[in-house]
Amino acid sequence: MKEKILEVKNLKKYFDMGKGTMLQAVNDVSFHVNKGETFGLVGESGCGKSTIGRTILGLYNKTAGDVIFDNENVHALSEKERFQFYRRMQMIFQDPYASLNPRSTVREVISEPMEVHGLYKNKKAQLERVYQLLEEVGLNRDHANRYPHEFSGGQRQRIGIARALALDPDFIIADEPISALDVSVQAQVVNLLKELQIEKGLTFLFIAHDLSMVKQFSDRIGVMYLGNMVELTESNQLYENPLHPYTQALLSAIPIPDPDIEEKRERIILEGELPSPTNPPSGCVFRTRCSMAMEVCSQVKPVWQEVEQEHFVACHLYDETINNKKSIKRNSETLTVH
Ligand code: SF4
DSSP states (O other): OOOEEEEEEEEEEEEEEETTEEEEEEEEEEEEEETTOEEEEEOSTTSSHHHHHHHHTTSSOOSEEEEEETTEEGGGOOHHHHHHHHHHEEEEOSOHHHHSOTTSOHHHHHHHHHHHTTOOSSHHHHHHHHHHHHHHTTOOGGGGGSOGGGSOHHHHHHHHHHHHHTTOOSEEEEESTTTTSOHHHHHHHHHHHHHHHHHHTOEEEEEESOHHHHHHHOSEEEEEETTEEEEEEEHHHHHHSOOSHHHHHHHHTSOOSOHHHHHHSOOOOOOSOOOOTTSOOSSSTTGGGOTTOOGGGGTSOOOOEEEETTEEEOOGGGOTTTSOOSOOOOTTSOOOOO
16 A cells, blocks of 8 residues: 655645736646655756745745645644754755755765764764765765865755755655756766665655656656646556647657657657746637637636546646547557547
8 A cells, every 4th residue: 555645735826026027836736645655746947846846846836725744734833843853854956056055075065964964963973974975975985075176066955965865754756857968968867766775665756857857766656837737647557548649748758769760650740839927818828829719718727637547638639528538549549539
């Protein structure tokens, strides 16, 4: 039986841009993460996925909805409780260089959270823990007295991971942890995260715009578009049977290593720009770029529904109350609605 460790319920996060303009970064998003799994959150830049991560962690106040972590409502925690909560949930940031203080040595960077939380009275024991963490992330104790600028991007991200592990958390939000890295080191960092997950029983919320990398690492995946979750299912199911037109377009953009298949397959090109989250389209937010859009799509927001076991989608193509369909062909065939 899978145990839920995080529940995000109808979460909204709007930013007041002044002059009556609200930026709807996250709009009524719900999902859960099971203990020990990796939940991938994917979508184009500006779709709200990083805002969700920061709102879960309480770095942003929510506009509406709830974030429940291990049966506790995160946004209702007292300051003291929030402090304890951060021992259990930590974040790995996209840009390891920007997230590490350039004037601090690696030892200071990694030991800072331990000092803030008063984990070690004995400095020697704290230093031993720093050495241990460096080794766990594939660095060594000789690196402790160096500064972040002396390291490559991949090594800096390893330092960021060591810092995130310093409090021995059980949940990590990894916000685009490999996007700023060379392709050659991306797989190494993902492999490291996988090893640490097995070793320490960690749960990950893995945020990325690259669906191919998310697939490698995630058990389940949620696809975001313009502040809305549009599809959610198990990783293999999403790749074998994507239902939402946006997911299909994202998947069709991933190159296939076989040149014969790659040459023959059809790409779904997304036309037009991502609309502004300050003025999202009426009805379905994807309708301005959707080749399957119907009249109803501009008038009615599609409901979030489970159309197959553990496979959720928000699209009128699957809504029988609106769309009087008799059959929908799936598995990469063209969707046909009668
Ligand atoms: Fe396209 Fe309509 Fe489905 Fe939106 S609801 S994804 S516009 S078909």
